[in-house]
Amino acid sequence: MVVTLTWALAATLLPPRAWPSAADRGGDGARRQVTGALARSLRSSGRAWASFERESLDPLSGSAVTFKGELVLELPDRVALSFASSGERLSLHGDGGEWLQPELRQMLVLGPPQVAAARLWWDALTGRRHPEGAVRRLSSGAFLLLSSPGQGSADSAWVWTDRRGLPVRLEVADETGGRQVFRFRDWRFSRARGREAFVVHAPPGYRVIEMP
Amino acid sequence: MSGASPRVLGPPLRPRLARLTPGRAALALAALVSLLLGACAPHLLAPPRLDGVARRAAYRAALSTREARGGVEADLALWIQWVSAGDLPGAQARLVLGAPDAFRLRIESMFGTALDVSARGDSITAYLPSRRLGMAIDSARDSLGLREVGRLGYRAWSADWDPPDSAWSAAVWEDTLLVVRWAEEDDSLQLAVGSGGRPVWAVLARDGGPGIRASYPEWAVWEGVRWPSLIEFEVASGDLEVTCRIRRVRFREHPDGPALAVRLPARAERLTPSALKRALEKLPRL
Numbered sequence A: 001m002v003v004t005l006t007w008a009l010a011a012t013l014l015p016p017r018a019w020p021s022a023a024d025r026g027g028d029g030a031r032r033q034v035t036g037a038l039a040r041s042l043r044s045s046g047r048a049w050a051s052f053e054r055e056s057l058d059p060l061s062g063s064a065v066t067f068k069g070e071l072v073l074e075l076p077d078r079v080a081l082s083f084a085s086s087g088e089r090l091s092l093h094g095d096g097g098e099w100l101q102p103e104l105r106q107m108l109v110l111g112p113p114q115v116a117a118a119r120l121w122w123d124a125l126t127g128r129r130h131p132e133g134a135v136r137r138l139s140s141g142a143f144l145l146l147s148s149p150g151q152g153s154a155d156s157a158w159v160w161t162d163r164r165g166l167p168v169r170l171e172v173a174d175e176t177g178g179r180q181v182f183r184f185r186d187w188r189f190s191r192a193r194g195r196e197a198f199v200v201h202a203p204p205g206y207r208v209i210e211m212p
Numbered sequence B: 001m002s003g004a005s006p007r008v009l010g011p012p013l014r015p016r017l018a019r020l021t022p023g024r025a026a027l028a029l030a031a032l033v034s035l036l037l038g039a040c041a042p043h044l045l046a047p048p049r050l051d052g053v054a055r056r057a058a059y060r061a062a063l064s065t066r067e068a069r070g071g072v073e074a075d076l077a078l079w080i081q082w083v084s085a086g087d088l089p090g091a092q093a094r095l096v097l098g099a100p101d102a103f104r105l106r107i108e109s110m111f112g113t114a115l116d117v118s119a120r121g122d123s124i125t126a127y128l129p130s131r132r133l134g135m136a137i138d139s140a141r142d143s144l145g146l147r148e149v150g151r152l153g154y155r156a157w158s159a160d161w162d163p164p165d166s167a168w169s170a171a172v173w174e175d176t177l178l179v180v181r182w183a184e185e186d187d188s189l190q191l192a193v194g195s196g197g198r199p200v201w202a203v204l205a206r207d208g209g210p211g212i213r214a215s216y217p218e219w220a221v222w223e224g225v226r227w228p229s230l231i232e233f234e235v236a237s238g239d240l241e242v243t244c245r246i247r248r249v250r251f252r253e254h255p256d257g258p259a260l261a262v263r264l265p266a267r268a269e270r271l272t273p274s275a276l277k278r279a280l281e282k283l284p285r286l
Helices: A002-013 A027-045 A112-118 A120-126 B013-019 B022-040 B052-068 B140-144 B149-158 B165-169 B273-281
Strands: A046-057 A064-074 A078-083 A089-093 A096-101 A106-110 A134-139 A142-146 A156-161 A167-173 A179-191 A207-210 B071-082 B091-098 B102-109 B112-120 B123-128 B133-137 B172-174 B177-184 B187-193 B199-206 B209-222 B225-235 B240-252
Touching: A027 A046, A027 A064, A027 A120, A027 A179, A064 A120, A089 A112, A096 A112, A106 A112, A112 A120, A120 A156, A120 A167, B052 B177, B052 B187, B052 B225, B071 B149, B091 B149, B102 B149, B112 B149, B123 B149, B133 B273, B149 B225, B165 B177, B209 B240
Parallel strands: A106 A207
Antiparallel strands: A046 A064, A046 A179, A064 A078, A078 A089, A089 A096, A096 A106, A134 A142, A142 A156, A156 A167, A167 A179, B071 B091, B071 B240, B091 B102, B102 B112, B112 B123, B123 B133, B172 B177, B177 B187, B187 B199, B199 B209, B209 B225, B225 B240
């Protein structure tokens, strides 16, 4: 059912040339292509980071909203996103994580349920885990990742890779009309800095709330 | 005239100065400077207090300006204290208002949207995307005991309280506030108007139900229109308090239908109001 609906959604969103041929549908080959280059570079260097623009369609105004930020990845399970304009930071490490929200002067300490949902697509990009093991190659450099309805509202995402195989675009849509597009550029790799570099500490005066 | 020295009352000044340590001297100097600066500073004059007629006129003029805008789109920060839900984190939200009786509130979460609620007239729709749970009620009056929920939301968010002329005539002064009381069907309303003609608080009470109080302690100007920048809602039973910091306001003449309407996806599970309330109480776990 989920797959059917997701494909129906894809039919409305993707240009015809992006539709898969029968030979493209499936499994391990597509999985290696969508994650291979990034996973290999991460394994050999330890740390990857990229600048990104996150564009989301606001269904209330009908207009696009864009934020700039930086993504940092380290194996085996560390993800950090920071947004320059708001100072917002989301960090995931192991089963824990923090979400720093300067505009609210609060930091949420995330528990395993929130972390699992938040890291779904990032894990898929690094090859650590694929939702339901479902990856579809749509065309050269375009992939569809599928998930079952879980805690997060999105159950599918599209990934585009460049000629090196590194992600240049991640698109996540949900059924309420919300839509997020991450455009990545300037992938860089360096030595890993370890878990401590991913733990966010709340500035003085912030409210710290532990999520169950 | 004799050469005798004038009589000194109390210990002479020089020995007292000599006893001052550098720290005490600095304090004394600071006190003296403060005193002099205070004496020289221009005296602040309180704005003239408007009498009842002038305050009413100022209130109506400002209300007309807000009403004339028709539609509003705003970014909010929300803090909710809800007894049955425990310690809730603050949240960011988007609000759309459509005069005279429609609103939509979309509370953001880490995954996109935590809660999306819209109301128009007597109908209300709510959706929890992360749980795929929704509620759509055509008559909130029958189901929730909330008459004209869309109008109530519009009024509360935009401070759109408009007492009839007869109520203004019977308005009373309570300290510095001009308090107006009136009735609308089963509701009794109170509005306190402060100096400058701005609403300070409004209370709506309903027979058999807890009253709702909306306070407007801070205002700001957006696009030339003065609008509440801080709104506090409180249910009289004490169960629920909501503080809204308005971060940005944009005016639109006519917000279109999609902007003001939550649509429940086909596969959303439709709940009763009480079941949705139970789901909302678990919202911080999402």
